[in-house]
Amino acid sequence: MKIEIWSDVACPWCFIGKRRFEAALAAFPHRDSVEVTWRSYQLDPTLPEHYEGTELEYLSSRKGLPAQRVSQMFDHVAQQARAEGLDYRFDAVVVANSFTAHRLIHLAAAHGRQDEAKERLLSGHFEHGQDIGSREYLTSLGVDLGLGRGEVEELFTTDKYANSVRSDVEEARSLGISGVPFFVIDRKYGLSGAQPAETFTAALNQAWQESNPLVLVNSTDADACGPDGCQV
Template identity: 80%
Template sequence: MKIEIWSDVACPWCYIGKRRFEAALAEFPHRDQVEVQWRSYQLDPTLPEHYDGTELDYLSTRKGLAPAQVTQMFEHVAAQAKGEGLNYRFDAVVVANSFTAHRLIHLAAVHGKQDAAKERLLSDHFEHGKDIGSPDYLASVGADLGLGAGDVAELFSTDRYADDVRRDFAEARALGISGVPFFVIDRKYGLSGAQPAASFTMALEQAWQESHPLVMAGDAEACGPDGCPV
């Protein structure tokens, strides 16, 4: 069974959704036969590599939200994150374009470290105030993941993996995805948002049953509504 997850490194609900999905997957009896693939998505592709302002400033000015409304939203999301063991610090978030970070995730995928890259970037962005648009920061993440220094350096001197990221964007549009996180199971089921773990569990079980129907091994004597055979 294959699960594709469209998400943005700069999306707070994407990290919460990742935790809730992981909780469901950990209890799924067939988890060893589930392939998870992270797909790229950008909530705001127009962001510069570095935005001169806080997350509060950004949402207030570029999204047209009242500061008090943004603050209330931060409190709500942080509380939801805390319930999943995450410590969001919106006051320390560095607003930056996530495109190159997505390219790093694609590079990590080639080396079987896609989930580790996704986890590190989300945590550093929302919990540790790291600049996900900084080449120095991204290079350090690549080094920590054991990726080749030359491969990581190519992200900053070439457009390597840029087409892969854009294909993810295009595929999201083709599937009608307009918000993240978005989970697609075997290209049959779509779950939008940071669903409760129980919702992911139900979806996993249903998708598994449909793709692995019960096989009848033959008939033998059995009791039924009309009684038992003599």
């Protein structure tokens, strides 16, 4: 079973959705047969490399909402995050374009470290006030993940993996994805948003049953028991 997840490093619901999906996957009996691939998506590709302002100021300006309303949204999302064991600190978030961070995730995927890169970037952004657009931070993170320093630094001197990120975004559009997180199972089932773990569990079970149907091998009925009793 193949599961593709479109998400953005700068999306708070994407981290929450990751945790809820992971909870469902951990309890899934066939989890060892599941391949998870992270796909790139940018909520705001027009964002400059760095934004001179706070997350509250940025969202208030972008959405045209009063600062108090945005602050209330932060409180709600942070509460949901805490329920998943996450400690969001919106007051410390560094607003930056996520494009290069997505390229780092693609590089990590080439080394079998994609999930770890995604996890570290999300946590760094929302829990630790790290600058996901910083060359110093991304290089340090890449090296810490076991990626070659030279390969990581190529992200800042070439356009390596840029087309991979753009291809993911374009593919999202072709699938009708307009928001993240978005989970696609075997290119047949789609789940939008940070659904409860129970919803992911139901989707995993349904997809598995349909791709692995039970085949009845006996040609004739044999003696058996049912709701109305046993055959005699």
